[in-house]
Amino acid sequence: MSSDFEFNNDRPDLSALRKRYPQNFPIPPDKLDEKKLLLILEQELKGWQLVVSPLPENPSQNRVELFREYMFRTFDQVLEYMSRVAPICNTLPHHPRWENTWTTLKIYLSTWDSNHIISYKDIMLARHMESIFKEYGETFINIHASKRIEKEINEFISSIELLEKKGNLNEAYNQLNQYLSQPQEIFQRETIVSTVNKYNQFIEKVVQKKFTEKEINENKIYFKKELSRIIELLKYFKPKIFFSYAWGQEKEKIVDELYDSLKNDDKYELVRDKVNLGYKGLISDFMKTIGKGSFVVVVLSDKYLRSEYCMFELYELYRNSSLETGKLLEKIYPIRLEELNLDSLDAWGELSTYWQDQFEKIEKLGIRFPDRYRKIKSINNELGPLLEFLRDINALTVPMLSKDDFAEIKKAIKDRISDVS
Secondary structure, X not given: OOHHHOOOOOOOOOHHHHOOOOOOOOOOOOOOOXXXXXXXXXXXOOOOEEEEEEXXXXXXXXXXXXXXXXXXXXXXXXXXXXXXXXXXXXXXXXXXXXXXXXXXXXXXXXXXHHOOEOOHHHHHHHHHHHHHHHHHOOOOOOOOOOHHHHHHXXXXXXXXXXXXXXXXXXXHHHHHHHHOOOOOOOOOHHHHHHHHHHHHHHHXXXXXXXXXXXXXXXXXXXXXXXXXXXXXXXXXXXXXXXXXXOOOOOOOHHXXXXXXXXXXXXXXXXXXXXXXXXXXXXXXXXXXXXXOOXXXXXXXXXXXXXXXXXXXXXXXXXXXXXXXXXXXXXXXXXXXXXXXXXXXXXXXXHHHHHHHHHHHHHHHOHHHOHHHHXXXXXXXXXXXXXXXXXXXXXXXXXXXXXXXXXXXXXXXXXXXXXXXX
């Protein structure tokens, strides 16, 4: 049998692992208020997100971190950036957990001396990092579907498969622990996390001598089978395609037909509110998720252009494209459900008046509805550039779209996936 499950009488000595963190300061900072933190991420640190992962020295304890991935043009730029950030880290004093792979730098921030939570120190350091990074120009990152991430997944799967063949379950699950702490897209992530957590609990009980030898062997067999299942799930990498459209339209069936056709191809992970939102799901969160998408089918109609939900999804896509229509064009696949005369100044005037009226109505309600105020204000502010973009773009009509089982739009998606790097 492998020595993978041999433990000493006492818990392992973790003191050496804990030395990876600096000594505690006299007064550790408090945890940042959750509402304030989310507001900062939404309005200021838009490229950052919260991730949760197990502590390497104690997998039963989670740490919360701010995560940001930067892409540079050259490896020398990465080193230069890190050297410029380092003095600030020492001055604060606050130090990141970061990973460098060629021109990519992944940054994780948490306040270790306050039990790995997010405090004002993390926000201060993130602000400095953002300020310095702006000098290097735009980011070239594509979280949702990139060959680079697919390559990383394949390399990781190979390492786990090798550990599985050697019978080293402990190391395999430890690596899974660390891998799941990163925010890349993973098919059935929650299922994998649940299994890894069960394994951690099993190890905890083994250390505490709460299992008999027979029970240990039975669990080893179970978790070996689960590891094989996880490996298959990790191999299930599919680009994610979103659908942005107005509900309740007479021609909405074209969305159903396209959805079913792409589903039958079994090449993509499809995301649609009616299917994926779920009971009690937050529509606002779903809109933000679409806004970060890299492949989004946008079904245009007059109802779409007057829908707060739809237009905010389009605005979020525009905002996440750095307010550049060229980048927005790379992400969306537009369909015209009906004739939209966006060349007409009268049509522009009607839409402009409509959204200005919506804004004035929400403005009169004051700060009682801050989220809705922000959404309608954003739509109203960026309506001009968005209408100009939609006027200029060559969108498929329903007859053109459905020809040859949606061959043209499928080809456009396939070509775009091939271009992503």
